[in-house]
Amino acid sequence: MTLESPARRRATTALLEASSLACSFGGVRAVVDVSFFVQPATITGLIGPNGAGKSTVIDLISGRTRPSAGRVRFAGEDITASKPYEVARRGLIRTFQKANVFNRLTVVENLLMGSPEWEGERVSRALGPRAWWRRGEDERVSRAYEVMRRFELEHLANHYAGSLSGGQKRLVELMRAMMAGPKLLLLDEPMAGVNPTLALSICERLEELRDEGMTMLMVEHELRLVERLCDPIVVMAHGSVLAEGSMAELQANEQVVDAYLGD
Ligand SMILES: Nc1ncnc2c1ncn2[C@@H]1O[C@H](COP(=O)(O)OP(=O)(O)OP(=O)(O)O)[C@@H](O)[C@H]1O
Ligand SMILES: [Mg+2]
Known part of the structure; x- marks a missing residue:
């Protein structure tokens, strides 16, 4: 019997696999060789400083921007460079960094x-x-x-x-995304500009959805919320993945603390 390697096992169970994604805007290399998995029924975090390339990664996965290299696999199918509506039809639904209602x-x-x-x-x-x-x-x-x-x-x-208030608009966007019965929800800073009470309420709803088996990839700057909701967390800096792990593992990683967590 041959034992499956952990990496191979992760690839087999993943709902989403981004591999070696790259994208440039003019001279700016926004995303350089980004790879990670999103496992079912997790809220996988995507964090990093401003301009790290997080939103661009969401755009590459959701079909808004075409990668110059790399592949995206979702639910066992290659969806690289699919149109946003094709991606959405498969159950991969996104929200935007700026509330879009x-x-x-x-x-x-x-x-x-x-x-x-x-x-x-x-x-x-x-x-x-x-x-x-x-x-x-x-x-x-x-x-x-x-x-x-x-x-x-x-x-x-x-x-x-x-x-509505900015926070309520964010909720409307989130509720609209829920209408499609998503298999995977890509959330780009769902709590940005939301007052703390409303943010907590969004947080609780996302936890419930995860506990019911929904899968999410979430970009978020508020680290306390990331710590509460996300595991694992992928850290990006300068267009690349710097590290991946639980918040405790990242806090023990000097490179990550220097690049982001130490701010
Ligand atoms: N449409 C575009 N045209 C030109 N440059 C872009 C475009 N979109 C993103 N960039 C550049 O790509 C880099 C990554 O941007 P991106 O928006 O992905 O970062 P981010 O990690 O989401 O940052 P933030 O936390 O501020 O939202 C930045 O240098 C940004 O200026
Ligand atoms: Mg962004």
């Missing part, structure tokens, strides 16, 4: 826009008299309310997203 739509309408195979023009009809609903639409509206209840924001259902 439809200000002129209500919260429930924003959520419906995140529903898979949803045709945008049907949103207003779905929320109109029930007689107009098509098969499946009531299900999606119910799902939107279920998601809002979970995030304790049902009372905001009919508020325009544009009238």
Whole structure:
């Protein structure tokens, strides 16, 4: 019997595998030879100083930016350089560093826009008299309310997203991502600009989702939240992966402390 190496085993069980990803903007090498795994039912952290290349890695995985080298495997399939909508259709859903909501739509309408195979023009009809609903639409509206209840924001259902606070907009974005029933959620600083109470509430929701088996890759600067939520944590600096491990392991790594944790 041949024993499988730990590295081979990690590759077999991973939901996502980024291998040797690279990307430059003009002369700037934003991402250089980045490799890591995301295992199922984890919240894998992606941390590092400003400009380290974290958002670019999220863009490369989600199909927003095409890598100049390297591969992305998701759920056993090569999705390198797939279009964002193709990636989303496979269940790989992302949020953005700058909250990206439809200000002129209500919260429930924003959520419906995140529903898979949803045709945008049907949103207003779905929320109109029930007689107009098509098969499946009531299900999606119910799902939107279920998601809002979970995030304790049902009372905001009919508020325009544009009238919400920055933190509430982040929650709307997160709830919209949930509408697609993601297999993997890529979160780019979901707690940025969110007041501490709301951040804690987001934190608890993410823990619940992880405990229910959802997988996340999360970029975050607030290290206390990273420590609480993320294991393992991938540390980037200057476009490369500097280290990977639990927060305790990273805190014992002098290079990581010098590059980031010691700030
Ligand atoms: N579209 C772009 N055009 C040119 N340069 C870019 C572009 N996107 C990113 N960069 C550059 O690539 C590098 C990595 O940027 P990136 O946004 O990925 O960093 P980050 O780790 O997400 O930083 P932050 O913590 O500030 O969000 C930076 O030097 C940035 O200026
Ligand atoms: Mg960023």
